[in-house]
Amino acid sequence: MPEIKQINTPTKAELTRERILQAAERAFARRGLRGTRVREIADEAGVNGATLYTYYPDKRRLYEAVLERGMRPVLDLMDEFAAGRGGAEAGEHLLDAVMQHLAQHPQLPRLIYLETISEGSQLSHIARRWLHPLLEQVLGALKGGDRGAHWEESLYPLVATAFIQLTFGHFALAPLMAEIFHRDPLAPEWIEQQTDFIRKLIHQMFSPDWEANA
Amino acid sequence: MPEIKQINTPTKAELTRERILQAAERAFARRGLRGTRVREIADEAGVNGATLYTYYPDKRRLYEAVLERGMRPVLDLMDEFAAGRGGAEAGEHLLDAVMQHLAQHPQLPRLIYLETISEGSQLSHIARRWLHPLLEQVLGALKGGDRGAHWEESLYPLVATAFIQLTFGHFALAPLMAEIFHRDPLAPEWIEQQTDFIRKLIHQMFSPDWEANA
Amino acid sequence: MPEIKQINTPTKAELTRERILQAAERAFARRGLRGTRVREIADEAGVNGATLYTYYPDKRRLYEAVLERGMRPVLDLMDEFAAGRGGAEAGEHLLDAVMQHLAQHPQLPRLIYLETISEGSQLSHIARRWLHPLLEQVLGALKGGDRGAHWEESLYPLVATAFIQLTFGHFALAPLMAEIFHRDPLAPEWIEQQTDFIRKLIHQMFSPDWEANA
Amino acid sequence: MPEIKQINTPTKAELTRERILQAAERAFARRGLRGTRVREIADEAGVNGATLYTYYPDKRRLYEAVLERGMRPVLDLMDEFAAGRGGAEAGEHLLDAVMQHLAQHPQLPRLIYLETISEGSQLSHIARRWLHPLLEQVLGALKGGDRGAHWEESLYPLVATAFIQLTFGHFALAPLMAEIFHRDPLAPEWIEQQTDFIRKLIHQMFSPDWEANA
DNA sequence: GATGAATGAGCCTTCATTCAT
DNA sequence: AATGAATGAAGGCTCATTCAT
Numbered sequence: 001m002p003e004i005k006q007i008n009t010p011t012k013a014e015l016t017r018e019r020i021l022q023a024a025e026r027a028f029a030r031r032g033l034r035g036t037r038v039r040e041i042a043d044e045a046g047v048n049g050a051t052l053y054t055y056y057p058d059k060r061r062l063y064e065a066v067l068e069r070g071m072r073p074v075l076d077l078m079d080e081f082a083a084g085r086g087g088a089e090a091g092e093h094l095l096d097a098v099m100q101h102l103a104q105h106p107q108l109p110r111l112i113y114l115e116t117i118s119e120g121s122q123l124s125h126i127a128r129r130w131l132h133p134l135l136e137q138v139l140g141a142l143k144g145g146d147r148g149a150h151w152e153e154s155l156y157p158l159v160a161t162a163f164i165q166l167t168f169g170h171f172a173l174a175p176l177m178a179e180i181f182h183r184d185p186l187a188p189e190w191i192e193q194q195t196d197f198i199r200k201l202i203h204q205m206f207s208p209d210w211e212a213n214a
Numbered sequence: 215m216p217e218i219k220q221i222n223t224p225t226k227a228e229l230t231r232e233r234i235l236q237a238a239e240r241a242f243a244r245r246g247l248r249g250t251r252v253r254e255i256a257d258e259a260g261v262n263g264a265t266l267y268t269y270y271p272d273k274r275r276l277y278e279a280v281l282e283r284g285m286r287p288v289l290d291l292m293d294e295f296a297a298g299r300g301g302a303e304a305g306e307h308l309l310d311a312v313m314q315h316l317a318q319h320p321q322l323p324r325l326i327y328l329e330t331i332s333e334g335s336q337l338s339h340i341a342r343r344w345l346h347p348l349l350e351q352v353l354g355a356l357k358g359g360d361r362g363a364h365w366e367e368s369l370y371p372l373v374a375t376a377f378i379q380l381t382f383g384h385f386a387l388a389p390l391m392a393e394i395f396h397r398d399p400l401a402p403e404w405i406e407q408q409t410d411f412i413r414k415l416i417h418q419m420f421s422p423d424w425e426a427n428a
Numbered sequence: 429m430p431e432i433k434q435i436n437t438p439t440k441a442e443l444t445r446e447r448i449l450q451a452a453e454r455a456f457a458r459r460g461l462r463g464t465r466v467r468e469i470a471d472e473a474g475v476n477g478a479t480l481y482t483y484y485p486d487k488r489r490l491y492e493a494v495l496e497r498g499m500r501p502v503l504d505l506m507d508e509f510a511a512g513r514g515g516a517e518a519g520e521h522l523l524d525a526v527m528q529h530l531a532q533h534p535q536l537p538r539l540i541y542l543e544t545i546s547e548g549s550q551l552s553h554i555a556r557r558w559l560h561p562l563l564e565q566v567l568g569a570l571k572g573g574d575r576g577a578h579w580e581e582s583l584y585p586l587v588a589t590a591f592i593q594l595t596f597g598h599f600a601l602a603p604l605m606a607e608i609f610h611r612d613p614l615a616p617e618w619i620e621q622q623t624d625f626i627r628k629l630i631h632q633m634f635s636p637d638w639e640a641n642a
Numbered sequence: 643m644p645e646i647k648q649i650n651t652p653t654k655a656e657l658t659r660e661r662i663l664q665a666a667e668r669a670f671a672r673r674g675l676r677g678t679r680v681r682e683i684a685d686e687a688g689v690n691g692a693t694l695y696t697y698y699p700d701k702r703r704l705y706e707a708v709l710e711r712g713m714r715p716v717l718d719l720m721d722e723f724a725a726g727r728g729g730a731e732a733g734e735h736l737l738d739a740v741m742q743h744l745a746q747h748p749q750l751p752r753l754i755y756l757e758t759i760s761e762g763s764q765l766s767h768i769a770r771r772w773l774h775p776l777l778e779q780v781l782g783a784l785k786g787g788d789r790g791a792h793w794e795e796s797l798y799p800l801v802a803t804a805f806i807q808l809t810f811g812h813f814a815l816a817p818l819m820a821e822i823f824h825r826d827p828l829a830p831e832w833i834e835q836q837t838d839f840i841r842k843l844i845h846q847m848f849s850p851d852w853e854a855n856a
Numbered sequence: 857g858a859t860g861a862a863t864g865a866g867c868c869t870t871c872a873t874t875c876a877t
Numbered sequence: 878a879a880t881g882a883a884t885g886a887a888g889g890c891t892c893a894t895t896c897a898t
Contacts, residue, residue, distance in 0.1 A: 013857065030332050034249035038893060048859045053894070110331050116390040117324045118244050127393035135394070157395045157404075158411045162380060165387065169379040176330040176378075179341035180349070181371045190371075197372045204418040226876095227882070252868065262884045267869065440897095441861070458760050463676035466889060476863045481890065538759050544818040545752045546672050555821035563822070585823045585832075586839045592818075593811040594804060601807065604758040607769035608777070609799045618799075625800045632846040655878065680872060690880045695873070 017055050019045045025066045029107035032114040033063045067115075067122055070108045071130050077101060078137050091141030092199060095167075098138070099195045102171050106186060109168035135160045142202060159205055166198045231269050233259045239280045243321035246328040247277045281329075281336055284322045285344050291315060292351050305355030306413060309381075312352070313409045316385050320400060323382035349374045356416060373419055380412045445483050447473045453494045457535035460542040461491045495543070495550055498536045499558050505529060506565050519569030520627060523595075526566070527623045530599050534614060537596035563588045570630060587633055594626045659697050661687045667708045671749035674756040675705045709757075709764055712750045713772050719743060720779050733783030734841060737809075740780070741837045744813050748828060751810035777802045784844060801847055808840045 010018070023045035027036045038059055042049040056062040077097055084090065102109060112131075115123050139160060174185040183190060204210060224232070237259035241250045252273055256263040270276040295308055316323055326345075329337050353374060388399040397404060418424065438446070451473035455464045466487055470477040484490035509522055530537055540559075543551050567588060602613040611618060632638065652660070665687035669678045680701055684691040698704040719739055723732070744751055754773075757765050781802060816827040825832060846852065 016857080032246065032249055032332075035246055035332070037891085039891090049893085050860080050895080051858055054857060059893070112390070113327060113331060113386070116387055117327055118246075118249070119389050123389060124393050127390060131390070132394055157391070157397065158407060160394070161384065161387070161391055161399075161408075162411070162415075164390075165379040165383040166376060169383050170375065172327070173330055173375070173379065175333050175337060176326070176341055176345070177371070177375055179338050180346055180374070183371065185375075193372060194375075197376070200424070201376075201415060201418070204415070210414070230882080251866090253866095263868085264870080264885080265883055268882060273868070444861080460674065460677055460760075463674055463760070465887090467887095477889085478864080478891075479862055482861060487889070540818070541755060541759060541814070544815055545755060546674075546677070547817050551817060552821050555818055559818070560822050585819070585825065586835060588822070589812065589815070589819055589827075589836075590808060590839070590843075593807040593815065597807040597811050598803065600755070601758055601803070603761050603765060604754070604769060604773070604806075605799070605803055607766050608774050608802070611799065613803075621800060622803075625804070628852070629804075629843060629846070632843070638842070658878080679870085681870090691872085692874080692881080693879055696878060701872070 016045075016047060016051070020047065020052060020055055020062070021066060021069055024062050025070065025107045025111070028063055028066055029110040029114070032118055033060065033120065034118070064122065067111060067126070070105060070111060071126070073105070074098075074101060074108075074130065074134060078133060081137060081141075091138060091143075091202075094138050094141050095199060095202075096195060098134075098167055099191060099198075102167065103186065103188075103191050106171045106174065109171040112168060113172040131164065135163065138163060142206065155205070159202075162201070163198075166194070166201070170194050230259075230261060230265070234261065234266060234269055234276070235280060235283060238276050239284065239321045239325070242277055242280055243324040243328070246332055247274065247334065248332070278336065281325060281340070284319060284325060285340070287319070288312075288315060288322075288344065288348060292348060295351060295355075305352060305357075305416075308352055308355050309412060309416075310409060312348075312381055313384075313405060313412075316381060317400065317402075317405050320385045320388065323385040326382060327386040345378065349377065352377060356420065369419070373416075376415070377412075380408070380415070384408050444473075444475060444479070448475065448480060448483055448490070449494060449497055452490050453498065453535045453539070456491055456494055457538040457542070460546055461488065461548065462546070492550065495539060495554070498533060498539060499554070501533070502526075502529060502536075502558065502562065506561060509565060509569075519566060519571075519630075522566055522569050523627060523630075524623060526562075526595055527598075527619060527626075530595065531614065531616075531619050534599045534602065537599040540596060541600040559592065563591065566591060571634065583633070587630075590629075591626075594622070594629070598622050658687075658689060658693070662689065662694060662697055662704070663708060663711055666704050667712065667749045667753070670705055670708055671752040671756070674760055675702065675762065676760070706764065709753060709768070712747060712753060713768070715747070716740075716743060716750075716772065716776060720775060723779060723783075733780060733785075733844075736780055736783050737841060737844075738837060740776075740809055741833060741840075744809060745828065745830075745833050748813045748816065751813040754810060755814040773806065777805065780805060784848065797847070801844075804843070805840075808836070808843070812836050 020041065024036075024041045027041045027044060030036075036059075038052055039049050041062075042052055045052075052062065056065060081090070081094055081097070112126060114120075115126060139156065170185060170191075177183075177185045185191075185194075234255065238250075238255045241255045241258065244250075250273075252266055253263050255276070256266055259266075266276065270279060291311055295304070295311070298304065326340060328334075329340060353370065356373075384399060384405075391397075391399045399405070399408075448469065452464075452469045455469045455472065458464075459468075464487075466480055467477050469490070470480055473480075480490065484493060505525055509518070509525070540554060542548075543554060567584065570587075598613060598619075605611075605613045613619070613622075662683065666678075666683045669683045669686065672678075678701075680694055681691050683704075684694055687694075694704065698707060723736055723739070754768060756762075757768060781798065784801075812827060812833075819825075819827045827833075827836075
């Protein structure tokens with residue numbers, strides 16, 4: 001039976017593994033590797049604490065699995081993108097795609113921020129295999145077309161950093177912003193606004209006025 | 215003896231308390247309240263673990279003292295500012311001041327990010343007594359002068375969020391950016407570049423072109 | 429299969445819980461709640477210190493469980509008694525029963541004495557749910573029959589107190605008496621002697637001579 | 643200046659030592675050696691925790707000093723008594739004296755009970771140097787005169803034990819009896835009643851009827 | 857595959873004690 | 878003589894992990 005992608009009904013074990021991963025993702029995204037207790041993960045996953053060890057040899061490996069699982073779809077997203085035409089609006093499409101993806105996986109930015117702040121052992125892995133490619137793709141797309149003509153190389157880190165902060169940061173800082181503005185940053189309206197806002201800022205950065213404006 | 219600012223020699227106890235606070239600040243800024251072990255703080259402060267309890271009744275109160283101590287100078291900064299004239303460049307001066315302060319207290323943004331991500335009990339206190347006033351001050355100054363003429367109120371949360379992310383986030387994400395770009399975000403050049411960059415972005419946001427550019 | 433009292437084989441966990449309770453009883457009966465270390469209980473129970481917490485949430489609750497367990501049989505004893513006929517010798521049977529029970533649970537009087545002397549939080553519970561009923565029962569039985577004719581109510585506290593001291597106190601003070609007399613108060617002969625002795629004293633108290641004798 | 647007993651005004655140090663001893667007595671009488679914290683003693687004595695160590699090398703020695711101090715007056719009492727005539731009522735005078743002394747030093751019985759129940763290292767010392775002589779004296783006096791004629795030697799431990807329990811026990815169990823009867827065993831009326839009660843019981847024990855009554 | 861029970865290591869905190877002042 | 882500061886050694890309790898069932 002060629003060509004037919006066999007989607008097996010997930011076994012009970014696969015379901016359990018999935019529940020564990022989801023629970024772990026939420027927990028690690030709040031407390032980080034050290035601050036999270038395996039008991040908390042187990043409770044939220046609805047399994048016995050010992051069951052985790054049927055699937056992962058220890059807390060750290062479970063953590064790494066959570067990171068891997070969170071990052072893979074982004075990589076896939078980018079592969080898909082790379083395959084497409086570079087076109088002028090490619091960058092903007094990618095921005096939308098990233099924001100949509102993060103909106104559906106709001107734990108991901110938190111995991112990355114925590115790993116960064118705690119200078120965890122996975123940080124360089126995340127940077128190299130993940131964010132660096134993402135930034136290449138995004139900025140490559142953005143400066144594509146005629147827009148990038150007057151683009152100065154030295155701006156790259158600044159723009160890249162700003163991009164990360166305005167996209168990932170939006171989700172990581174959501175609880176603080178909710179507290180200040182009494183609105184939910186994860187609500188679709190705000191996400192849309194934020195996406196537009198980033199788009200505009202990027203337009204400005206690539207506009208010929210930019211350098212002039214000191 | 216006029217003109218002589220009487221600085222009392224700090225007692226031994228005051229020095230110890232200070233060493234503890236500094237060690238705790240560094241530790242909490244990496245691991246958060248839960249992830250930090252009092253042993254680590256004590257070791258880094260060069261005192262016995264039990265000595266911490268001479269100064270603070272428990273880990274949580276030490277944590278709160280660290281937050282308080284980190285936030286007070288920023289509040290002072292703002293009082294000083296509020297006292298000054300609002301003038302046109304006031305906002306930009308404040309931006310410089312904030313960036314300089316954070317450059318000297320790079321743990322502060324990390325503390326806030328961790329508290330935010332872990333949805334800690336101090337979060338609303340930080341938001342209300344601290345960031346909200348700071349944002350009021352900064353954005354008030356920015357839209358001061360003729361610039362704010364075409365300012366639309368609904369932009370406030372977006373601009374405020376962006377401000378926090380580009381200033382505080384610069385320091386919180388420093389290890390990640392160092393990893394990606396192999397340069398140190400805490401180096402004066404990058405901080406200066408970043409400050410200029412933010413300044414320009416803000417100019418754009420307040421320019422009459424902003425709304426047009428959709 | 430009638431007549432066969434089905435005694436479920438205790439599970440391993442039940443056995444462990446029982447070992448812990450017994451060890452805790454001995455330890456608390458010597459040192460009280462505060463003076464006992466959980467390590468000591470664990471060691472004597474032959475389990476790891478952490479295992480205690482599988483069965484009781486903390487030291488205090490274990491202590492309370494020990495008290496509860498020690499008191500229940502006495503309450504049962506009294507229920508059994510209350511069900512029987514009050515008859516003339518009822519009181520003396522009860523005296524025998526109490527002494528026999530204490531002989532087999534010599535920790536119980538010590539627990540009560542320690543709780544009393546340290547004015548522990550369980551004291552009023554012990555007094556109300558436990559000793560008060562016991563005294564009611566015993567003294568009720570004793571003054572039953574014609575004996576109680578010339579019984580004066582104001583004697584009640586004196587007689588009750590004496591009863592407690594001569595029964596419970598015999599076991600609580602055993603180590604001291606052993607030291608002084610080089611004989612073991614827990615030896616059956618002495619217990620029998622002591623029981624007779626109490627019986628005689630009580631006879632005297634209820635004899636018509638009592639009030640005359642000043 | 644011979645013969646004149648010089649009562650020096652106590653020095654400040656002597657006063658401090660006294661305050662410490664009193665505080666320690668109260669504390670040890672509730673919690674025993676192990677269960678008492680030196681901090682508690684210091685606080686109640688109104689001195690710094692370190693000050694205790696100016697007077698006693700460690701907690702155990704302070705405890706022993708408390709015991710010594712509590713026991714000496716009783717020994718003095720007995721010496722005084724031994725010097726007096728043995729007369730018929732000597733025993734009853736001694737009973738009164740003991741009860742009065744304990745009423746003024748209610749911690750003493752508690753200390754002894756705690757030391758007994760915990761089988762402390764001072765127990766044999768207390769028994770030998772203290773209670774044994776006291777019992778000799780008391781029972782010697784009691785069986786003095788014609789009363790002791792039909793006294794049977796084997797009763798000695800029973801009577802002695804009863805004596806200890808009804809005198810010392812009255813004070814040691816005071817909190818329990820207060821709880822049950824809602825009256826204070828340390829109130830003079832009750833103490834007087836209790837003394838009379840003991841006196842009567844002893845009369846009975848020495849009466850010719852005793853042996854008959856089986 | 858899942859779990860209740862068990863445990864060694866470790867965590868936060870307290871304690872008894874010492875020392876410089 | 879008295880104390881505030883400091884500390885090593887527990888003390889109670891939790892944690893990550895293992896294992897028998």
